[in-house]
Amino acid sequence: MLDLKLIREHTDLVREGVRKKGEDPASVDEVLRLDEHRRALIQETEGLKSRKNTVSQTVARMKSKGEDAQAVIDEMRSVADRIKVLDEELKSEEGRLRSVLLAIPNIPHESVPAGKSPADNQVIASWGEPPVIDFPPKPHWELLEKLRIIDFPRGTKVTGAGFPFFVGKGARLERALINFFLDEAAANGYMELIPPLLVNEASAMGTGQLPDKEDQMYSVDRDRLFLIPTAEVPVTNFYRDEILPENLLPVNFCAFTPCFRREAGSYGKDVRGLNRVHQFDKVELVKLVRPEHSYEELETLRRDAEQPLQKLGLYYHVLLMCSADLGFTPAKKYDIEVWSLGQQKWLEVSSVSNFEAFQARRMNIRYRPGGGKPEVVHTLNGSALALPRIMAAVLEQYQTPEGKVIVPKVLHPYTGFEVIG
RNA sequence: GGAGAGGUGGCCGAGUGGUUGAAGGCGCCGGUCUCGAAAACCGGUAUACCGCUUGCGGUAUCCAGGGUUCGAAUCCCUGCCUCUCCGCCA
Secondary structure (H helix, E strand, O other): OOOOOHHHOHHHHHHHHHHHOOOOHHHHHHHHHHHHHHHHHHHHHHHHHHHHHHHHHHHHHHHHHOOOOOOHHHHHHHHHHHHHHHHHHHHHHHHHHHHHOOOOOOOOOOOOOOOOOOHHEEEEEEEOOOOOOOOOOHHHHHHHHHHEEEEEEHHHHOOOOOOOEOOHHHHHHHHHHHHHHHHHHHOOOOOEEOOOEEEEEHHHHHHHOOOOOOOHEEHHHHHHHEOOOOOOHHHHHHHHHHHEHHHHEEEEEEEEEEEEEOOOOOOOOOOOOOOOOOEEEEEEEEEEHHHHHHHHHHHHHHHHHHHHHHHHHEEEEEOOOOHHOOOOOOOEEEEEEEEEOOEEEEHHHHHHHEEEOOOHHHHOOEEOHHHHHOOEEEEEEEEEHHHHHHHHHHHHHEOOOOOOEEOOOHHHHHHOOOOEO
């Protein structure tokens, strides 16, 4: 959610930002119109309330003196009715304003390149070399089936498509990756959280899954809860509706969770094997920072997400997302993509974003700069990392001609074995 | 799941229809005193919105949402949460 004052005072800037994201800036003007009406209502209703309060005190004084206050009371009855009507109108007007405001995307940071499609994203960094092997590489779904380390058919039987079982060394490798990523994060100063996997509506609203993206989440209707699509949701909401002491910042959290995504509407494309599943493991990094530091923190976060990839020896590159491919909430975003040798294509394994105050304003997370007036913090997050595609890349890159897989060295202490197969 | 108790400011805690944004205490900030500190004393100490704008005025907020009333922290209804007992359970 954007700052209403920003929209009021820098309307053109906001319009331009919305346009860059490829959305219609008409809603910006709608906000201004609704806000003006809202303020007129506030002035009218508060004037009446002020009078009501004064008169109520007069009534109290008259009664204590034993005077008859009936005439005044009769008069106030109609004022009270009028207040009620106005309050209802104000409330619905504020609801309308809020919903329009919630539908306006965050505006891109000045360093974000303008663009019209994903083709305008810029590759700004890469690490490693394209792996070369002297035999035809198998895609990971062939490897994992032959090695019997991930079982899709039985997952489908037990739950449905996209809910695989990890089996034996597959399970162990998954757990090794989780622990490796968590240990890396801890070494970089992130405090580990194990959050709830179900969240309520307010939390889903806070990080922006609601109201728009409800159909991407599994819901437990009976209790009005949602299975988390990412640890970002519970972790970022940790401090919702709080004013943090200044010395708490920056807050650095890491969390491992399973993530649940319905992936409605994405069938038939890039869904083979581990490319896209409904339940997957992820280690997430979240930062709450002072506004003036959020862009340095974004670079730190990116570094912290990249580091484990380097230690795993995976070839990857970093994309700076252009304005059109930025998504609704971020002001700036990097995607990290790892090379899939078996599929000969890039797989997104991390998104690193600065949301500035956009999320924090919705969530009402503030701090006191210099002990003064509360100010909204900036929030950032990044995956470090999404497990299935890492698993896919590792299996493919470290495969042998015989169809075995060599476990990367950094994982040996975690797996307790060095070869699968 | 059943029965009961309760949710008041950063914290503790008073307040059961009328200047109560809310006594008192603690904490915190400033001052007096002191060589300095402690103690003591004095003063200050919420958030959001609206309006005029160095500052001031108004409105709202005593878990949340409704209701009764001229007037609600206080009365009524619903929800959420916490605690105690019983049941169930990893």
